[in-house]
Amino acid sequence: MIGIIGIICIFVMVFGGYLLAGGKMGIILYSLPYELIMIGGAALGAFLISNDGAAVKKTLKDIGKVFKGPKWKPDDYRNLLCLLFELIRLARQNPVAIEEHIEAPDESAIFTKYPKILSDKEAIALICDTMRSASMNYDDPHQVEEVLEKRMEANAHHALHSSHALQTVADALPALGIVAAVLGVIKTMASIDQPPEILGKLIGSALVGTFLGVFLSYGLVGPFAVKVKDVTEDEAHFYQLIREVLVANLHNHATNICIEVGRQNTPSHQRPSFGELEEALKSVKQSAA
Template sequence: MFAIAGVLIVIISVVSGYLASHGSILALWQPFEVIIICGAALGAFMVANPFIVQKKVLTMLPQVFSGSRHNKRFYLQLLGVMYSLFQKSRQNGFLSIEEDIESPFTSELFKRFPDVIRDHELVDFLTDNYRIFTLTGLPSHEIEAIMDNEIEQIQEELVAPSHALTRVAEGLPGFGIVAAVLGIVITMGSIGGPLEEIGDSCGGGIGWNIFGYLFWLWLCWSCCFPFGEFRCSRIESLFMC
């Protein structure tokens, strides 16, 4: 919600300031240059990133605008499920939690913590490491090393969508310049025409160069940075385990 409000404030501030300076909004209306900038950015994104990263970006984008699920209630439930597993295994032995860790989504123990069970990756992380702990009998320091390696791997996977969007955002000013130059090329082709048309064409080209920068700012501040915060909250939840 705050990200959407921030984007609206930026757009309203820029457009209202431009209109207050007696600018013509029609000079900025260049739909084909929008196609150039957004289409080039989308194509570059698809070329530069594998399909799995593209899919993760699409699935994580709604969470950027809806906010992270990892709040106080979530962490309390995470502590609760770990405490319940340890308590049950201490009282009845490790075999008593075997059914819980083998089928966590049908387990009555996990069902008491709905926020945790909705995070399938976290549940898999929990159950996999409890399974190693109960079945292998490895020393605690070796289990800790295994968990750290898995967290590093998950961290790399979580960083990938943020880096993918950041690279696209960094290219948007360049795509804006391309659109502006193409607008100037069109203007030079009609250099013998009326001065009003030449002025509108030049203004539109320069205006959409600015659009590229604004789109870059929006993508960085509204998507890339929240992606980073979302990644940090996910890693914190794993370290709590």
């Protein structure tokens, strides 16, 4: 919702101020379709040239993050801590019993309690791979933490590609606007024998290209790139929480301490309170009993 409000604010303030200053929309509306074809088409072409098919699809999908916000909400962080609590507790009570859950999470009575987390392949892979490695005696906390850190850095690099692609387009738009403006000037020079009122309209049409390139870059595409980056980085905290809890588990801390480590490493705007998490864990213990 706030993204839509921002877009409305940009258009109202820019064009409202222009109209209040005595500007007329006629020349802009007349030139807009042609300028959009040149600038938007060139930007789209450059975007397709510089990205493969998978990156294009991911970028178009990630644009929705501007309006939807982060995928993971406070309830999801609480549920993740509860899930990890159940898994760690079971692994310590019965190391053999945990295998059926981490080998087939889709059929696990524990994982299926949390369908949103279960639907995220990377979160499930991160949990199951780490716990499976621990069961195979690959349980040095420092080595595991280093492996997880490298894995998450690689995932973050891939996840941020959409924002980089959008920022590249944003950086190119002002120059593409100049290209459209130069073409407009060429058109104007071809009509140099026309009266001043016609030449004025032609020059105005040419300048719409420069305006449109800068407006799209700094008013829309650039902010979209920044928002996609912010949301992507916010979502990465979810996976970092998994790492913190599982590494704490490898240090052989008490299960409640492992979960508290995760809670305290949760971003403040997503972090469940100590009392709220305690109530959730009590419910988990009662359902397990």
